[in-house]
Amino acid sequence: METLLNAGAPVTEAALAAIAHMPSASLPALMDDEFARRLSDADLMRIAVLLARKSHDEGGCPIGAVIIDNATRRIVGKGHNTLVQENHPYNHGETSAMRDAGRLDFGRTTLFTSLSPCEVCATLLHMRGVSRVVVGDVTNASGTEPLLRAKGVEVEILEDPQGIELYARFRAGNPELDLEDWKGLSATHRP
Amino acid sequence: METLLNAGAPVTEAALAAIAHMPSASLPALMDDEFARRLSDADLMRIAVLLARKSHDEGGCPIGAVIIDNATRRIVGKGHNTLVQENHPYNHGETSAMRDAGRLDFGRTTLFTSLSPCEVCATLLHMRGVSRVVVGDVTNASGTEPLLRAKGVEVEILEDPQGIELYARFRAGNPELDLEDWKGLSATHRP
Numbered sequence: 114m115e116t117l118l119n120a121g122a123p124v125t126e127a128a129l130a131a132i133a134h135m136p137s138a139s140l141p142a143l144m145d146d147e148f149a150r151r152l153s154d155a156d157l158m159r160i161a162v163l164l165a166r167k168s169h170d171e172g173g174c175p176i177g178a179v180i181i182d183n184a185t186r187r188i189v190g191k192g193h194n195t196l197v198q199e200n201h202p203y204n205h206g207e208t209s210a211m212r213d214a215g216r217l218d219f220g221r222t223t224l225f226t227s228l229s230p231c232e233v234c235a236t237l238l239h240m241r242g243v244s245r246v247v248v249g250d251v252t253n254a255s256g257t258e259p260l261l262r263a264k265g266v267e268v269e270i271l272e273d274p275q276g277i278e279l280y281a282r283f284r285a286g287n288p289e290l291d292l293e294d295w296k297g298l299s300a301t302h303r304p
Numbered sequence: 305m306e307t308l309l310n311a312g313a314p315v316t317e318a319a320l321a322a323i324a325h326m327p328s329a330s331l332p333a334l335m336d337d338e339f340a341r342r343l344s345d346a347d348l349m350r351i352a353v354l355l356a357r358k359s360h361d362e363g364g365c366p367i368g369a370v371i372i373d374n375a376t377r378r379i380v381g382k383g384h385n386t387l388v389q390e391n392h393p394y395n396h397g398e399t400s401a402m403r404d405a406g407r408l409d410f411g412r413t414t415l416f417t418s419l420s421p422c423e424v425c426a427t428l429l430h431m432r433g434v435s436r437v438v439v440g441d442v443t444n445a446s447g448t449e450p451l452l453r454a455k456g457v458e459v460e461i462l463e464d465p466q467g468i469e470l471y472a473r474f475r476a477g478n479p480e481l482d483l484e485d486w487k488g489l490s491a492t493h494r495p
Contacts, residue, residue, distance in 0.1 A: 196407065202407050203403075203428055204403075215392070216387065216391050217489060218488070219489070220488070240422070240423060241488035242490035296431060297433045
């Protein structure tokens, strides 16, 4: 199949945005394996940030994640936080991408997250054996990186300025939503 | 509205089975508040076990959970593991019931789980501030109870013999599924 994004196509912000919004199962209709292999770690982090932006545009928390196969660098799952959109008490970027990926052997994958993982997601990442986690923002939040490393997960920090700016702006404008996402409504509505 | 299960109706296994299978949003069409108040902790645990049985009948892992409001004892969420049914890498009984409940103040709720929580679920339970967790099986699995207590969650053990027998039988017949549910495919397919 001829695809829009192929060996000769440039890697642009528009290309990364189209990838972010395309359902994972339909990605082969948008880009071929050659193009996928040319996506750098920074490009994949930008896709996670563009998913965060999608969530923000929907009125939700701006956190996104992308999972790739380490050998082929194909995207096997992606998603974003849906606290607001799905009235969902715990679906973060990482859980969303893993739900999208399904019952994979995560030991063969790398997960890119636009924000440092919360404790629940960090526990899920090492329990499911994700081999490598790339974190796009340790400025607005951090803390679980040592836990992940102690559990044998390779952790890299690769900050994305657009993602950091977007999350900082969201948190300043929505402190209760930020807190609820991390701690639940009980944290924001204590009598 | 006149309901099948009301102040005068007996609490039978058939009644608990109907409650287990009814979508949470439709429970008011099945039972009234008087009946809900008469359900004991053991009855609620049996509902969690009947959800585990439902999952098992669907070919899935037999683990279920129920969440009630502490003041009214109304059921506000329930569900079961969907590893097999949804090809879902981390949806356990507890996560399923919390997803069903939505963005509640879990500080006002008790969660009944048919099996001792895994580390991911235990972390989720204390991060979202669930006030009380009742565990129906520490025979087939256990270990996160001290973590929960250390984080301020009230933990009670209330074992259900039917649930313990069901899970033991499942694990004996499906050791790889049991392992995958806890550790992911990477744990079962190490080269």
